[in-house]
Each structure stands twice: as C-alpha cells, then as structure tokens.
Amino acid sequence: MSNYKGKTAVISGGAEGIGFGIAQAMGLQGMNIVLGDIDEAQLVKSKTKLLDQGISVHTVKMDVTDPDQWRSMGEQAIERFGKVHMLVNNAGVASAPGPIEATNHKDWNWVIDVNLKGVIYGAEVIVPLIKSHGEGGWLINVASMAGMIGVPYAGAYTATKVAVVGMSESWHVELAKHNIHVSALCPAFVKTRIHLSHRNRQQEHRDENRVVDPSAAPKHNAAQELVExxxxxxxxxxxxVEALNAKELYIFTHPSEREAVQQRSKAIDDAFARAQESPLLADINDKSPTTFG
Ligand SMILES: NC(=O)c1ccc[n+]([C@@H]2O[C@H](COP(=O)([O-])OP(=O)(O)OC[C@H]3O[C@@H](n4cnc5c(N)ncnc54)[C@H](O)[C@@H]3O)[C@@H](O)[C@H]2O)c1
Incomplete structure (x- = not known):
C-alpha cells in the first residue's frame, strides 16, 4: 500500500507550476490535497483539474507572508481531512534580475517576504500539526539550484534559496526524531510562469516607478528563455515522489547541474586546504572539529 494513501498534504503556491505538479503527483499517490495560493482564479482551475483525476482537494486563497492566513489554512485542513502529514513550502517569486544597485528595497522585501518568511511561517504553523498526531510525515521546501550556486544578477532570489536549503538541513536533523522527513527540492529551469511572478505581487510590495532595463542584467532574456x-x-x-521514497534530503531534477555543484564544493575544499596551510592558523589546526546537530 502507498505510504501516502489517505494522508494529507498542504501545499503553498499550489495553484500552478511546480506546486501544482507536486499536488498532482501526491494526489495520484492517494493523498488529500490542500492547495493554498494568492491567485484565486487559478485555484479554481487547479481544483477542477485535480477533482477530474479523482483527487480529494480543498483550496484556500492565502498569502504566505501572513502567519494568520497560514493558521487559517491549517485549521481548514484539519476540519476537512482530520490530520496533516505533509507540508510543501513551494510558493516563491523572482524579481526582475539586475545588478546590486538596481535591485531596490521593494524587490528585496518582496522576495524575502514570500520566499523566506513564507517558508518560516509555513513551518511554524504546519509542522506542529504534523507533530501532534505522532504518525510522522514530510516537510518539503522548494529551494532551487540557486540555493546551491549563487546566480549573478539575482542576489535577492539566491539569498532566499540558500536560506531555504540551510533551514532544510537544520530541520532535517531536528525533525528526524518526530519521524518527519525533510527535503530541499533544488530544480534548475522548469517550464512555469516564474518569470511573470509580478502578476501576483501584493500591492504593498509594488513599486509603480520601477523601470527595469533588461540590458543592465545580461542574463534576463536568457533566463526567461531557459524557463520557457x-x-x-x-x-x-x-x-x-521518487526521491521521497528514497528519503533524500536534497532532491535534484537536473543531473546536468552536477558538475557545477562539484566545482563549488571543490572551491570550498580548496579554500579549506589553503587555510590549513596558513601559518597564521597553525595553532588551531590541531583542534578537534566543531560539530553541530
Ligand atoms: N520555474 C523554475 O525554473 C524554478 C526553478 C527552481 C525553483 N523554482 C521554485 O519553485 C517554486 C514554484 O515556482 P514556479 O516556478 O512554479 O512559479 P509559478 O509562478 O508558476 O508558481 C508560483 C505559485 O506561487 C503563487 N504565489 C506567489 N506569491 C504568493 C504568495 N505571496 N502567497 C501564496 N502564493 C503565492 C503564485 O500565484 C503561483 O501559483 C518557487 O519557490 C520557485 O522559486 C522554480
């Protein structure tokens, strides 16, 4: 019998794109699906698509940047399906790429609020619901390859995705004793509307005076084409689903990125080797390693 059958997944930003892809895959495994999204019209369409496949679904219009809206979604999930077993922190946005001085504070705040605080609020509200029944479960945080390798002209996006990978590593250890498996999903380009994220940008995060000059970020058009x-x-x-069955912490979808991550790991290891050889650090080189977790 499927590990997932009859259990319930709460998925943020699940009305389309990767969140919807995960909703469909988990629903086809027999899970009940609670889809949260800021885009009500898209939620209606996605609900119909899941119902047509025989998947039990409840939708909630919500903004991940508001903890109260997370609490309401958690309550609705319990009311409708009894328990929650899985949280997929998926909602995320990308601001227009640009050099440091062209990324204004509105962009930074929007990206941090959705991609980072949205994940924090989701975890703080939903993880206790998963812990409460003692049956264990799953927490999947949707990061990105940007969480593995810094992306030029996308400092804000990269910052949040590195943070999401870091939180996943923390929580992976922390939640193991509750039998809650934690994964960080790190895709490269997926055909979604991420390059049109501003379509759902909240009023308080909008900057009507913002003029984006694509030539200031040479990778802008290339990134759009890669997403498409x-x-x-x-x-x-x-x-x-495949990676959860294998209990993977990092979930990769693009094997072609392996070499780039290896290069980064090697650069870090080489830097350690130079630190080891530094006469300045000779006295502390023989100390035992600090361990965390
Ligand atoms: N598409 C890619 O190439 C790619 C690559 C790596 C990681 N990701 C990550 O995947 C996740 C999903 O992105 P996607 O590519 O499916 O994009 P998408 O724009 O197709 O879907 C994002 C969904 O999140 C919703 N959303 C946006 N702001 C929200 C908010 N404040 N509250 C609730 N819902 C909100 C949108 O309405 C939309 O349904 C993001 O975290 C993104 O960073 C995407």
Whole structure:
C-alpha cells in the first residue's frame, strides 16, 4: 500500500507550476490535497483539474507572508481531512534580475517576504500539526539550484534559496526524531510562469516607478528563455515522489547541474586546504572539529 494513501498534504503556491505538479503527483499517490495560493482564479482551475483525476482537494486563497492566513489554512485542513502529514513550502517569486544597485528595497522585501518568511511561517504553523498526531510525515521546501550556486544578477532570489536549503538541513536533523522527513527540492529551469511572478505581487510590495532595463542584467532574456524551455512541472512532481521514497534530503531534477555543484564544493575544499596551510592558523589546526546537530 502507498505510504501516502489517505494522508494529507498542504501545499503553498499550489495553484500552478511546480506546486501544482507536486499536488498532482501526491494526489495520484492517494493523498488529500490542500492547495493554498494568492491567485484565486487559478485555484479554481487547479481544483477542477485535480477533482477530474479523482483527487480529494480543498483550496484556500492565502498569502504566505501572513502567519494568520497560514493558521487559517491549517485549521481548514484539519476540519476537512482530520490530520496533516505533509507540508510543501513551494510558493516563491523572482524579481526582475539586475545588478546590486538596481535591485531596490521593494524587490528585496518582496522576495524575502514570500520566499523566506513564507517558508518560516509555513513551518511554524504546519509542522506542529504534523507533530501532534505522532504518525510522522514530510516537510518539503522548494529551494532551487540557486540555493546551491549563487546566480549573478539575482542576489535577492539566491539569498532566499540558500536560506531555504540551510533551514532544510537544520530541520532535517531536528525533525528526524518526530519521524518527519525533510527535503530541499533544488530544480534548475522548469517550464512555469516564474518569470511573470509580478502578476501576483501584493500591492504593498509594488513599486509603480520601477523601470527595469533588461540590458543592465545580461542574463534576463536568457533566463526567461531557459524557463520557457525548462522541464515540465509534472515531471518534477513525479521526481519528488521518487526521491521521497528514497528519503533524500536534497532532491535534484537536473543531473546536468552536477558538475557545477562539484566545482563549488571543490572551491570550498580548496579554500579549506589553503587555510590549513596558513601559518597564521597553525595553532588551531590541531583542534578537534566543531560539530553541530
Ligand atoms: N520555474 C523554475 O525554473 C524554478 C526553478 C527552481 C525553483 N523554482 C521554485 O519553485 C517554486 C514554484 O515556482 P514556479 O516556478 O512554479 O512559479 P509559478 O509562478 O508558476 O508558481 C508560483 C505559485 O506561487 C503563487 N504565489 C506567489 N506569491 C504568493 C504568495 N505571496 N502567497 C501564496 N502564493 C503565492 C503564485 O500565484 C503561483 O501559483 C518557487 O519557490 C520557485 O522559486 C522554480
């Protein structure tokens, strides 16, 4: 019998894109799906698509940047399905790429509020619900390859995704004793509307005077094209099921990125080797390693 059958997943930003791909994949495993999203019209469409496949679904219009709206979604999930077993912290946005001085504070705050605080609030509200029944479960945080390798002209996005990978590593250890498995999903390009994230940008985060000059961020158009030629979100959903079955902490969807991550790991290791050889640090080199976790 499926590990997932009859259990309930709460998915933020699940009305389309990767969140919807995961909703569909988990729903086809027999899970009840609670979809939260800021886009009500898209929620209606996604609900119909899941119902048509025989998947039990409840939708909630919500903004991940508001802890009260998370609490309401958690209450609705319990009311409708009795228990929550899985949280997929998926909602995320990308501001227009640009150099440091062109990324204004409105952009930073929007990206941090949705991609970072949204994940924090989701975890603080939903994880206690998963802990409460003692049956264990799953927490999947949707990070990005940007959480593995810094992306030029996308400092804000990169900062949040590195943070999401870091939190996942913390929580992976912390929640193991509750039998809650934690994963960080790190895709490269997926064919979604992420490059049009501003469509759902909250009023308080908008900057009507913002003029984006694509030539200031040479990778802007290239990134859009890469997203449009990305892998399908349905495949990402299927890959998540496969990786959860294997209890993976890091979930990768693009093996082609392996070499770039190896290069980063090597650069870090080489820097350690130089620190080890530094006469300045000779006295502390023989101390035992600090361990965390
Ligand atoms: N598409 C890619 O290439 C790619 C690659 C790596 C990681 N990701 C990550 O995948 C996740 C999903 O992105 P996607 O590519 O499916 O994008 P998308 O724009 O297609 O979907 C994002 C969903 O989140 C919702 N959303 C946005 N702001 C919200 C808010 N404040 N509250 C609630 N819902 C909100 C949107 O309405 C939308 O339904 C994001 O975290 C993104 O950073 C995407």
């Amino acid at each position: 030629n990305g892998i399908p979100p349905e495949l990402v959903g299927q890959r998540v």
